[in-house]
Amino acid sequence: MNYLIAADSSSNLPADSGVAIVPLKIITDQREFLDDAGLDLNEMLSYLQSYKGRSGTSCPNVNDWLEAIGDAPRSFIVTITSGLSGCCNAAMQAKAVCEEQGQQVCVLDSLSTGPEMVLIIRRLQELSDAGVSFEDAEAQIRQYMTHTHLMFSLENLTNLARNGRVSPLVAKAAGLLGIRIVGKASDKGTLEPMHKCRGQKKALETLAREMTAMGFRGGRVHIAHCSNEEAAAELSSLLTTAYPSCDIKVEHCAGLCSFYAEKGGLLVGLEDSL
Numbered sequence: 001m002n003y004l005i006a007a008d009s010s011s012n013l014p015a016d017s018g019v020a021i022v023p024l025k026i027i028t029d030q031r032e033f034l035d036d037a038g039l040d041l042n043e044m045l046s047y048l049q050s051y052k053g054r055s056g057t058s059c060p061n062v063n064d065w066l067e068a069i070g071d072a073p074r075s076f077i078v079t080i081t082s083g084l085s086g087c088c089n090a091a092m093q094a095k096a097v098c099e100e101q102g103q104q105v106c107v108l109d110s111l112s113t114g115p116e117m118v119l120i121i122r123r124l125q126e127l128s129d130a131g132v133s134f135e136d137a138e139a140q141i142r143q144y145m146t147h148t149h150l151m152f153s154l155e156n157l158t159n160l161a162r163n164g165r166v167s168p169l170v171a172k173a174a175g176l177l178g179i180r181i182v183g184k185a186s187d188k189g190t191l192e193p194m195h196k197c198r199g200q201k202k203a204l205e206t207l208a209r210e211m212t213a214m215g216f217r218g219g220r221v222h223i224a225h226c227s228n229e230e231a232a233a234e235l236s237s238l239l240t241t242a243y244p245s246c247d248i249k250v251e252h253c254a255g256l257c258s259f260y261a262e263k264g265g266l267l268v269g270l271e272d273s274l
């Protein structure tokens with residue numbers, strides 16, 4: 001590989017992915033969970049379920065990013081959306097420090113999270129392996145990012161609303177029995193709710209339909225789920241039926257995405273063919 005790739009833990013990538021992962025934190029008045037390979041996700045989720053006080057998250061700081069980059073001469077940093085987190089801002093500060101020392105750093109604001117970040121990272125790894133120069137890789141990846149998208153289906157938006165990341169009115173709708181909010185990452189990198197769907201089956205059909213509307217015709221798909229293997233499998237089968245050539249990978253949400261997507265939540269990264 002000819003450049004280092006770093007990303008924050010909202011990407012849900014495992015420790016052995018070849019990417020330098022910088023963890024976010026999940027914080028309550030009593031405890032703090034670092035979203036890294038040492039996190040016991042089930043323990044965190046069951047603690048949060050019984051915990052009734054305040055909870056939130058915090059993003060890495062400039063030093064966390066500097067540590068991840070180390071003395072690598074060339075690095076790409078892929079962050080969670082600047083529309084919802086300070087993560088990208090901290091990475092930009094790290095870039096400024098590194099550039100003073102003669103290192104090249106390109107910060108990519110995903111305007112998204114989770115599985116769309118994984119699509120971007122996967123493509124970066126391919127460019128790196130193919131020996132594409134840093135400058136050309138930046139141009140190509142920015143172009144690629146205009147063709148990647150994120151959709152979601154959420155059963156519970158309590159933590160998003162409590163932390164000011166979605167309107168309480170949207171969260172309230174999802175609180176009704178069986179209602180899922182299906183939506184996408186907006187152009188500004190915020191949540192854009194599109195449909196209220198009753199039941200999982202409807203939600204998944206709506207997701208698949210909206211993916212087609214976005215230009216999906218059977219490219220790469222990454223599905224990250226929070227304790228909802230069943231929905232991930234069902235969506236995979238809907239997509240494979242419609243687009244037999246599509247390349248689907250399913251992963252589990254790590255700490256940060258689990259906190260916000262909550263139990264049952266599904267995040268879908270996709271490529272359009274426009």
Ligand code: X90
Pocket residue numbers: 024056057058059080081084085086087111112113150152165184185186189190191192256257260261267
């Ligand atoms: O800086 C921090 O503390 C992190 C804040 C992150 C807040 C949002 C995380 C969202 C996770 C929920 C649904 C996907 C929507 C993505 C829209 C861009 C996943």
